[in-house]
Amino acid sequence: MYYFRADGSAKTGAGHLMRCLTVALELQKLTEHPEQVCFLCADEASAELLRSNHMPVKVLGTDPEDLEGELPVLERLAGDTKQIFLVDSYRVTDAYLQGLRRLGRVFLLDDMQQHAYPVDGVINYNLFASEEKYRELYGDTVPQYLGAPYVPVRQQFCDASGSYAVAEQVTDVLITTGGGDIDNISGEILRQLAEYDLNGCAVRYHLVVGRFNPNREKLEQYASVHENVRLHCDVRDMAALMAQCQLAVTAGGTTIYELAVLGVPFVCFSYAENQEALTEWLGTQQIAGYAGAWHRAAGETLERIGAWCLKAQQDPGLRRQCYETERGLIDGLGAARIAQILITAGKLGIK
Structure with missing residues (x-):
């Protein structure tokens, strides 16, 4: 069996689940036993x-x-x-991962690059992942899969690649x-952007409301009295929504x-x-706009x-400029590469 261990909540969001889901879907396509x-x-x-x-x-x-x-529970399973x-x-x-390794091979998705964990392979697909740092942590004892080749992007975005074009005017802005x-x-x-007069343009704001968002009712109420605000919940075709917006x-x-x-040109910030x-x-x-760390200085951000x-x-x-620099970052095949790592581990057997 290939098991993906991840959770989501209002506190942690759905990111862990979604990136693992992207890999799992590729794994189902590539393995001879998708039911596993x-x-x-x-x-x-x-x-x-x-399940959805x-x-x-x-x-x-x-x-x-x-x-x-x-x-x-996992031992019984x-x-x-x-x-x-x-x-x-x-x-x-460490104790958890050591316990898990008694049950099989363990690969870890890691984006903090601060600790050497007892695993059979570590994956950090972030563009900032440092080969030097991971060599300091793991040496040659643990395989390391780092950087852009391993970014797991859903198939819908690869299929929609090329569908976005830079427009002369901004009419739609995505907030996620x-x-x-x-x-x-x-x-x-949303309230901050609404205060700006964007050269008199009638800008529509598209808010993506995640499954675990506890403020959904409050946002729905705001949208009900603002015609230029659209809420998008449980979005299936996120690529199409992004492609219709000139900014994010x-x-x-x-x-x-x-x-x-x-x-899609975007400005980003951190909140953790x-x-x-x-x-x-x-x-x-200078690939995109950077606004700062919300959790450290919300007002300035x-x-x-x-x-x-x-x-x-x-x-x-x-x-x-943002469009051109962004498009050269990744090739969209990261999920398939991670899936192949798991398949290879399965074929090699368990040490």
């Missing part, structure tokens, strides 16, 4: 999203904050057969802050790579420590978001 691809989740909240995407899932009925506590695990969680501990957004950051950004405002995460595949490296790197490389959107609206040349 399955997710493991702590609770029903996470499982619901996966027709992905098998086993609910462990455990505490998502205490991964070590679920090891007895695995039985005597060795498994392949892809783990995506910031709650992992992840699957949770417990602080209603998207609502704050996004938190750090996989959404950044999805926008980049299409070439694990998002800082990517958003800062994009700003330093909000002002920078508004200022960048106004500047980008007024300057088609800036938007064209």
Whole structure:
């Protein structure tokens, strides 16, 4: 069996689930036994999203904050057969991963590059991933799969590549802050952008409301009295929604790579420590707009978001530059490459 271990919630969002789902779907296409691809989740909240995407899932009925506590459940589930695990969680501990390795081969999705974990392979697909840093952590003892070749982008974005074109005027702006957004950051950004007079243009704002967003009712109420605000919940064709917008405002995460595949100009920000490296790197490389760290200086970040959107609206040349630099970042084959790593591990057997 190939098991994907990930959770989602209002606090952590849906990013862990979605990037694993992208890999799992590719794995189902590439393996000779697609029925052996399955997710493991702590609770029903996470499982619901996966089932809506027709992905098998086993609910462990455990505490998502205490991964070590679920090891007895996993031992009973695995039985005597060795498994392949892809783990995506910031709650992992050495003890948990060591326990998991007794059940099979373990691969870890890691984007913090701060600790050498006891795993059979580590994957950090972020553009800022440092080969030197990982060599310091792991040496030659653990295979490391780093950088742009491993960015897992959903097939719909690869299919839609080339569908976006830089327009002379900005009429539609996308706002996406992840699957949770417990602080209603998207609502704050919307109000900030609404204060700007974008050269008199009638701008429509498209808010993506994630499955775990606890502020949905509040946002629906706001949209009901503002004709230029559209809410999008449980979006199936995100690529099409992105492609119809001339600008985007996004938190750090996989959404950044999805926008980049299409070439949609965007300004990004972080709202947690694990998002800082990517958003800062994009700003330093002048690939996209960078507004700062919301969790450290919300007011200043909000002002920078508004200022960048106004500047980008007024300057088609800036938007064209963003389009060209974004399009060269990744090739969209990362999910298939990660899936192949898991397949190869399965064929090699368990040490």
